[in-house]
Amino acid sequence: MFGKLTISAFVHDPITNVAILGTIIIGIVGIILLIRFKKLSWLWKNWLTSLDPKKIGVMYIAIATFMLLRGLADVLLIRTQQALSSGASHGIINADTFQQVFSAHGTMMIFFVAMGFLFGILNLIVPPQIGSRDVAFPFLNSVSFWLFAGGALLVNLSLAVGEFSAAGWLAYPPLSELSYSPGVGVDYWIWSLQIAGVGSLLSGINFLVTIIKLRAPGMTPMKMPIFIWSVLGSMSLVVFAFPILTATLSMLALDRTLGMHFFTAEAGGNAMMYVNLIWAWGHPEVYILILPAFGIFSEIVSVFSGKRLFGYKSMVWALGAITFLSFTVWLHHFFTMGAGADVNSFFGIMTMIIAIPTGVKIFNWLFTMYRGRVRLTTPMLWFLGFVVTFTLGGVAGVLMSVPAIDYQVHNSLFLVAHFHTMIIGGVLFGIFAGFTYWFPKFTGFTLNERIGRWAFWVWLFGFLLAFIPLYILGLMGATRRLDHYDASLGWQGLFIVAGIGATLICIGVALQILQVIVSIVQRKQHLVLDGDPWNGRTLEWSTVSPPPSYTFAVIPIVTDRDDFWVSKHQSIPDQVPRHYRAIAVPKNTSAGIVIAGFATLIGFAVIWQIIWLIPVALLGLIISCIIRLSHDAEEEIISAVDVERQELTARRQRDLV
Amino acid sequence: MKIFIIAIPLLVVGGLLAYALQGAHFAILDPKGIIADKERGLLIFTTLLSLVVVVPVFVMLFVIVWRYRATNTKAIYSPEWDGSRFFETLWWGIPCLIILVLAIVTWTSSHQLDPTRSLTSTHPPLKIQVVALQWKWLFLYPDQQVASVNTVEFPINTPIEFDITADAPMNSFWIPSLGGQIYAMPGMTTKLHLMADTSGTYAGSSANLSGTGFSGMRFSAIATSASDYANWLIRAHSSSQVLTSSSYTALAVPSADVAVRLYRLGEPTLYDTIVMKYMMPSTATSSTDTKAVNSDMDMDTNMNMNMPGM
Incomplete structure (x- = not known):
């Protein structure tokens, strides 16, 4: 009846039980509060069923924040284990749990934290920055989001029902094959990524089309804000890379559930093929994450230096070069697999070539500040922290691109330190900078600067303390993913320091959460009535903050790269349109939730091999798609009178400033 | 004042690291x-x-x-300057x-x-075959007819030719003091050439995740003088344990934190048998047809993998 799902799937060790109980209690308290304050229908109508990219963006960020906290809880477990488990002591968790924890940590941080924040920011910023009211396919956007949420749900469910993969975040076979991982852990990994991955692919297509088709009149490619260029590069990578992930995961799933032999050790399978395929997706994935971060930093440096971005054309070419090159370097993740010297040197050289356009970007940012008026606000602090950490991490990257050096540091903690420097110092710092910068755009008030600065400094020092020891440990020959090591190796002190660093990072995150809460409480003191707190340059700042549901009452006409900046400086009087037009916005729908719900159910059924549930859920998925696609009236009209009323209110508020 | 805000944490970082690094190697x-x-x-x-x-x-x-x-209003401000060829x-x-x-x-x-490249020395090279198991390293000396678990001993200034495979999940063979690592994968052989110039016992590790016993899967690489090495061979030869296909099967059963063992090598071709095991139609998977196996062999040959017995 329930396939492999038996009562034993619910039995766990004490630490896991506490985590599960905590999650359940928080969930119940949340629901009770919603019912108590009669907010349940508000949540459903205003948020969950909304097709407004501004709402969807916020929901992405909410889930990413939750997953960040879960990922951090895993970090604390990993660091505690490694700080204690030396010599006679075996730490607090056993090897299997430890391996599940770091596998979950990597999976969640990349797929649900970095990707979640990324798509959140894209949803919020891309449409207004290109002068559009919406993305190209609003309903598809909702489906993407709910598929992402479904994947996140499955990862979290694995904590309470069954187990998670213990095969690392990329689940190399044959370890991840049925013969070595007979449990459901790897299946959870496969299906949560499969479902979230399809969501990412659909989002990629959506934003690509949005940027190509929905730019405001006058915004020629070379007048697009650099952030939009970075998203264009990133989304092209999504469109080309994510199908590889889907195919690879499908083959692994076929191996595991139908006894096929794509990647098994025996019967003609070849694990090396998997390693190639997963990195043919995995390397572009890194650039999918980092390119938009580059874009965010470009916007921020320009705005807070009060100066045009230096070398715009260079920047565009550099982005293009990185986008292209990111598909030609995947083999550097496994120089040690034994390909010949010719192959290894080719991929090594392609890898170090990426350092050139990346370096160009850094010099252009420096020269954007040169002869500017640099305001050292929190977003700029994150930027400066990024330049320092990213450059050092980049040096480590160039080192490892030389195959003969890579042989000595591959799979060591040096490698772990390198990619954390890039993903945290690059992607996450970019996300934090962007979050602080654009927060007032969507709330109407700025974040508390004082707590923001504290959060930054605690974060930065925590970061140094957490990762410098790992670089050193790598040079001492310490490999990654160890749940126990010999006391004679002399590693424990450094692991303890790294643990202190990780704790500081957690305090930094706590300060960031405090910052948001305090800012909401004190919002009256930080209101941005004119909607333009930073003296912005691009179109998103030309509407009121927070923007109305339709974003732009009148679609702007673009004449310059820094259109809003130019229009402010030419002091063109605010042109009040003579009459407003009615605006069509997409109607709310629960179809996205239903479709993604069935997709998640299929995943769950396959994981536990509940055979009857698979066709039932599949049928539900198909039928709900057909029902949705047969709808005609998918839009609702905001009348011209309504638009005028909202616009006049906003204008009056702005004039009060 | 501001200097202290930055200097104190930096001192803390430096101090902690200095303390942790006492006696580090x-x-x-x-x-x-x-x-x-x-x-x-x-x-x-x-x-x-x-x-x-x-x-x-x-x-x-x-x-x-x-x-x-x-705040430095004296500095030049050129807000429109956006490029310089x-x-x-x-x-x-x-x-x-x-x-x-x-x-x-x-x-x-x-x-x-290149790890596959032979090293030159006045001493003749020594061939050692390595098998990554769950979760121990097996070393076979086909020419000396001995074998060992979790320890590998060899004379200094002698080029060592490691032939590496796995009869377990993929692993990585690494002796940091002597040189870089290479993957150990079932059904194929990778090569690594190393040479020690100083006597000593060096830590060897598994660098790639291979399951629950992974952390304890360490070995000692002992580089010694020619006479010490000869003594070690004699000790191994006099071992009561003989490694044959059947005792290998018992050894290959998953076990963690395994103590050092020495064997006489009963079957000089044992390594080839271990590699080729994955190339044969497996009895456990009856659906395999020989065609698939053949095409797989072609592919590996193309990838320059040395395939013994072909």
Whole structure:
């Protein structure tokens, strides 16, 4: 009846039980509060069923924040284990749990934290920055989001029902094959990524089309804000890379559930093929994450230096070069697999070539500040922290691109330190900078600067303390993913320091959460009535903050790269349109939730091999798609009178400033 | 005051690290063999070359931010200045030159330090076959007719030819003091050539996750004088345990934190049997047809994998 799902799937060790109980209690308290304050229908109508990219963006960020906290809880477990488990002591968790924890940590941080924040920011910023009211396919956007949420749900469910993969975040076979991982852990990994991955692919297509088709009149490619260029590069990578992930995961799933032999050790399978395929997706994935971060930093440096971005054309070419090159370097993740010297040197050289356009970007940012008026606000602090950490991490990257050096540091903690420097110092710092910068755009008030600065400094020092020891440990020959090591190796002190660093990072995150809460409480003191707190340059700042549901009452006409900046400086009087037009916005729908719900159910059924549930859920998925696609009236009209009323209110508020 | 806000945490970071580093041993920076030595040389060269870019970036970063801070109204402010062909050529050009140098170094070093490349020495090379198991390392000396678990001993200044495979999930064979690692994969052989120039016992590890016993899967690589090595061979020869296909099957059963063992090697072709096991139609998977197996062999041959018995 329930396939492999038996009562034993619910039995766990004490630490896991506490985590599960905590999650359940928080969930119940949340629901009770919603019912108590009669907010349940508000949540459903205003948020969950909304097709407004501004709402969807916020929901992405909410889930990413939750997953960040879960990922951090895993970090604390990993660091505690490694700080204690030396010599006679075996730490607090056993090897299997430890391996599940770091596998979950990597999976969640990349797929649900970095990707979640990324798509959140894209949803919020891309449409207004290109002068559009919406993305190209609003309903598809909702489906993407709910598929992402479904994947996140499955990862979290694995904590309470069954187990998670213990095969690392990329689940190399044959370890991840049925013969070595007979449990459901790897299946959870496969299906949560499969479902979230399809969501990412659909989002990629959506934003690509949005940027190509929905730019405001006058915004020629070379007048697009650099952030939009970075998203264009990133989304092209999504469109080309994510199908590889889907195919690879499908083959692994076929191996595991139908006894096929794509990647098994025996019967003609070849694990090396998997390693190639997963990195043919995995390397572009890194650039999918980092390119938009580059874009965010470009916007921020320009705005807070009060100066045009230096070398715009260079920047565009550099982005293009990185986008292209990111598909030609995947083999550097496994120089040690034994390909010949010719192959290894080719991929090594392609890898170090990426350092050139990346370096160009850094010099252009420096020269954007040169002869500017640099305001050292929190977003700029994150930027400066990024330049320092990213450059050092980049040096480590160039080192490892030389195959003969890579042989000595591959799979060591040096490698772990390198990619954390890039993903945290690059992607996450970019996300934090962007979050602080654009927060007032969507709330109407700025974040508390004082707590923001504290959060930054605690974060930065925590970061140094957490990762410098790992670089050193790598040079001492310490490999990654160890749940126990010999006391004679002399590693424990450094692991303890790294643990202190990780704790500081957690305090930094706590300060960031405090910052948001305090800012909401004190919002009256930080209101941005004119909607333009930073003296912005691009179109998103030309509407009121927070923007109305339709974003732009009148679609702007673009004449310059820094259109809003130019229009402010030419002091063109605010042109009040003579009459407003009615605006069509997409109607709310629960179809996205239903479709993604069935997709998640299929995943769950396959994981536990509940055979009857698979066709039932599949049928539900198909039928709900057909029902949705047969709808005609998918839009609702905001009348011209309504638009005028909202616009006049906003204008009056702005004039009060 | 502001200086202290930055200086104190920096001192804390430095102090903690200094304390933690007491008696630390940097295996990669303290090579005991020719390969590790050259790899260290490359590491240092590349780091210094990178500093040519990194140092100016850091200096410029702090100078520019300080000079053009918003409160410094005396500094020049040119809000519309958005490009300079000269500067942009400079920072496309200089990194290109650096990478050109590094590319040449990469090409030559990748060939020179290719793990499959034999080392030259006045001493004849020693062949050692390595099998990664769950979760222990098995070393076979086909010419000396001995075998060992979790310890490998060899004379110094002798080129060692490691043939590496796995009869378990993929792993990575790594002796940091002697040189870089290479993957151990079931059904195929990878090669690694190393040579020690100083006697000593060096830590060897599994660098790739291979299941629950992974952390305890460590071995000692002991480089000794020729006479000590000869004594070790005699000890192994006099071992009561003989390694044959059947005792190997017992050894291959998953076990963690395994103590050192010495064997007489009963079957000199045992290694080939272990590799070829995955190439044969498996009894456990009846659906396999020989055609699939053959095409797989072709593919591995194309990838320059040395396949014994072919």
